[in-house]
């Protein structure tokens with residue numbers, strides 16, 4: 001098992017993104033309601049934030065609720081939303097004390113007034129913090145974000161502010177929410193619960209992320225599990241299309 005000392009020997013990923021999956025199964029395995037698993041999941045988020053601050057990760061993005069999750073039973077959706085409001089409320093002082101800056105991405109038009117108010121309060125209070133940027137993806141879907149960017153660019157063209165020839169990867173990227181909030185692309189993506197898919201999460205931004213899958217369910221994802229994921233990341237060679245030799249020469 002990788003220890004704190006092991007991972008501190010090498011460079012820490014700047015941005016870790018997490019698909020926190022398996023809360024429902026975790027609870028069901030214990031004979032409890034799915035929401036019990038979500039409650040435990042919030043605890044795991046709290047601990048993960050603290051560990052990221054401790055080891056110097058600069059950005060942590062968590063997938064809290066997808067655009068597709070609106071299709072779940074209303075009972076579960078409502079419970080998740082109240083849990084979210086309560087967690088924002090309960091954690092605001094702690095996050096601020098830990099110098100964590102909170103940001104959010106997603107289609108907020110779908111969220112209740114109460115939810116957006118709490119979220120905004122959290123964002124406003126922590127906006128000058130510098131240790132870790134904690135990004136909450138809520139009511140977020142990558143296809144929604146990409147379609148939104150296309151719409152925004154089309155509007156700019158109709159208003160003659162940009163020409164079609166100016167559209168390239170960089171320009172497109174500028175219209176994604178992540179770029180609008182100055183969030184860099186993730187270096188490491190972690191997905192828990194033995195599912196090997198992206199479920200509409202940061203499809204554009206994850207183009208060159210290192211992917212790490214574990215069968216641990218999110219409520220059981222401890223600090224040691226995070227170290228294990230980082231340790232695994234640190235043993236990868238990121239080539240970005242180049243050869244290993246080229247990368248080695250660049251490091252000399």
Ligand code: IPE
Nearest residue numbers: 020021022023024025026064
């Ligand atoms: C992830 O856990 C949290 C959300 C999607 C909100 P799940 O609720 O998907 O848990 P499983 O996958 O059913 O176990």
Ligand code: IPE
Nearest residue numbers: 019020021063064065066199
């Ligand atoms: C992905 O988990 C979304 C979040 C973790 C918020 P899901 O449990 O919704 O993903 P699928 O439906 O199994 O792909």
Ligand code: MG
Nearest residue numbers: 021022023024
């Ligand atoms: Mg799931």
